[in-house]
Amino acid sequence: MIGAGFAGLAAALRLARAGARVTVLDALDGPGGKAALGLTEFSSGPTVVTMPQVFRALHARLDLPLPELSAARPTTTYHAPGGRLFAPEALHVAGSLEPTLAQLSRVEGRRYAALLASSRRMYLDAQDTFLFAPPPGPARLARYALTRGRRAAPLSPLHRHVRSGPFMTPFWLRFATYLGADPYRAPAVLHNIAWVELGYGVWHLRGGLLDLARTLHAQAEALGVRFEFGTRVTSLSAHGGLILGAHTSQGAFAADAWVSAADRALTLSWLGSAEKPTPRGVSGFALQLQLSEDRGQAHHIFWPAEYAREWRDIRAGDLPRDPTLYLHLDGTRAFLLVNAPPDPGVTDRPEEYGAWLLARLQERLRDTPGGPLPVADWRALSPAEYARTAKGGALYGRAPHGLTGSLRPGWQLPHARNLVQVGGTVHPGGGVPLSVLSGWNGAGQLLGLPFDDLDGRQVPQGTEVWPFGL
Numbered sequence: 001m002i003g004a005g006f007a008g009l010a011a012a013l014r015l016a017r018a019g020a021r022v023t024v025l026d027a028l029d030g031p032g033g034k035a036a037l038g039l040t041e042f043s044s045g046p047t048v049v050t051m052p053q054v055f056r057a058l059h060a061r062l063d064l065p066l067p068e069l070s071a072a073r074p075t076t077t078y079h080a081p082g083g084r085l086f087a088p089e090a091l092h093v094a095g096s097l098e099p100t101l102a103q104l105s106r107v108e109g110r111r112y113a114a115l116l117a118s119s120r121r122m123y124l125d126a127q128d129t130f131l132f133a134p135p136p137g138p139a140r141l142a143r144y145a146l147t148r149g150r151r152a153a154p155l156s157p158l159h160r161h162v163r164s165g166p167f168m169t170p171f172w173l174r175f176a177t178y179l180g181a182d183p184y185r186a187p188a189v190l191h192n193i194a195w196v197e198l199g200y201g202v203w204h205l206r207g208g209l210l211d212l213a214r215t216l217h218a219q220a221e222a223l224g225v226r227f228e229f230g231t232r233v234t235s236l237s238a239h240g241g242l243i244l245g246a247h248t249s250q251g252a253f254a255a256d257a258w259v260s261a262a263d264r265a266l267t268l269s270w271l272g273s274a275e276k277p278t279p280r281g282v283s284g285f286a287l288q289l290q291l292s293e294d295r296g297q298a299h300h301i302f303w304p305a306e307y308a309r310e311w312r313d314i315r316a317g318d319l320p321r322d323p324t325l326y327l328h329l330d331g332t333r334a335f336l337l338v339n340a341p342p343d344p345g346v347t348d349r350p351e352e353y354g355a356w357l358l359a360r361l362q363e364r365l366r367d368t369p370g371g372p373l374p375v376a377d378w379r380a381l382s383p384a385e386y387a388r389t390a391k392g393g394a395l396y397g398r399a400p401h402g403l404t405g406s407l408r409p410g411w412q413l414p415h416a417r418n419l420v421q422v423g424g425t426v427h428p429g430g431g432v433p434l435s436v437l438s439g440w441n442g443a444g445q446l447l448g449l450p451f452d453d454l455d456g457r458q459v460p461q462g463t464e465v466w467p468f469g470l
Contacts, residue, residue, distance in 0.1 A: 001022055001024040002259070003033065005034065006032075007435040008259070008422075008423070010058065013219060013225075014449070017062075023226045024220075025248060026228070026230075028388070028389070030217075032214075033213075033261075035213060036210060037389070038288050039290075042290075043210040050197055052069045052200075052466075053456060057454040062216075064219060071093045071202070072201070072202040072299060075198065075299070076088070078171060079368070080167055086103055088100040088103075090197065092464065108167070115162055115164065115172060116199070119195040119199070122191055126189070127456070127457065130428055131429075131434070132437075157185070158176055158183055170307040175190070175197070177339060179193065179400045182315065186400065189406055200459055200460070230249075231248045231249060232248060234247050235247045235270050236258075238271060243419045246270075261439055262423065264421050271413070271416065278398045278399065279398065282339050282394065282395065283386055283394055284383070287379070287381070288335060290332065290333060290376045291334055291374050292374040293332065294332050296331070297330055300325075300326075301326055302361070306322065310339065314341045319347060323339060325361055341383070343383055343393070345384070350382035358378065411438075423438055424438070437454055440452060
């Protein structure tokens with residue numbers, strides 16, 4: 001196994017449970033992938049989870065106590081310049097759209113309900129082809145395109161499909177960034193991402209995602225999985241279509257079969273190949289903030305004066321001058337993230353940009369109920385830091401722009417019959433629940449095990465409410 005992020009941990013666990021002898025190589029010093037960058041004991045993102053049923057199913061398959069999950073209410077609080085707030089509730093947590101629609105004008109409310117219904121339809125239409133099934137072949141893709149695909153506005157860009165005024169348009173556009181897209185270049189089909197959050201909810205995981213990584217790591221070790229941390233792969237040796245070994249910073253490793261949970265572009269480079277020259281998805285610039293007092297759990301987004309300008313800066317290869325601020329509060333810790341170009345060299349003074357970001361955040365918080373954060377210490381994570389786990393620091397691999405760009409590559413690589421590629425840069429996509437599905441099932445395919453959707457389809461129906469503690 002290469003990579004001990006969530007996809008790699010899920011893959012190692014499924015292989016070990018099937019009786020394989022597994023060794024995991026990872027360049028970092030511990031499990032968690034991107035979540036383990038920066039300060040120790042401090043997740044570097046992601047911060048909350050969606051698709052809670054996947055995490056429950058994974059724990060059940062591993063005979064672990066079920067995770068403690070609680071719904072975020074509201075999902076997020078959105079702050080516009082000038083002071084307007086919007087705090088939507090997830091439909092299957094609140095049980096009704098009324099708390100959300102009450103915050104909008106009548107025109108905005110009608111548009112919100114219509115776009116939420118559109119997102120739900122796109123999600124349900126896509127799930128059996130692109131989420132809870134093996135990577136689709138030509139026949140399944142054609143069947144989707146000729147039936148459900150026509151309802152996904154295939155000829156429309158996302159920014160046109162969700163147009164709903166200066167306040168609400170950025171709200172709908174930002175969901176495409178969950179897959180690393182520039183929302184002004186994304187296809188309308190990525191609108192389905194909004195339903196996962198606004199329909200099924202955002203959930204806090206007790207202990208956080210870094211604690212989950214450590215739980216899975218401990219379970220893997222109990223099953224005999226061997227971990228080689230601080231081991232950076234430099235190349236893979238192949239002969240006759242088989243991967244024979246890996247050359248690393250700690251010497252050579254040989255194996256009968258391989259799973260790479262690293263960025264697909266990195267895997268190809270280790271094989272002396274390269275991805276097609278397509279744009280990389282967005283990276284991030286983050287601050288890990290240590291607070292001197294408990295600020296509870298919450299998720300906030302502060303809009304810039306002009307959302308489109310942020311993306312013009314990123315397209316030009318610059319750190320945005322007025323970025324969207326994503327703030328997650330978790331007790332005495334906080335995590336601030338902004339979008340950034342996938343360029344490790346975008347700045348050689350990350351502390352300077354980090355200090356500027358912190359000042360902007362504190363300014364935006366001045367008129368909120370809690371006021372500015374009591375920051376005791378902080379650390380900046382630039383695209384160069386994220387490049388330790390992804391080519392160029394792109395969080396989700398290549399950019400999902402255009403209809404073909406929105407398709408994630410499958411688990412097979414050319415000329416490597418005994419290797420499967422899993423993780424957020426391949427099928428079914430980015431984000432922790434989809435990465436777990438990728439690792440669990442990509443590794444299962446290597447051993448001929450049946451596909452397991454990890455209960456992904458077991459979601460509330462109609463206006464049924466998901467219980468907070470699950």
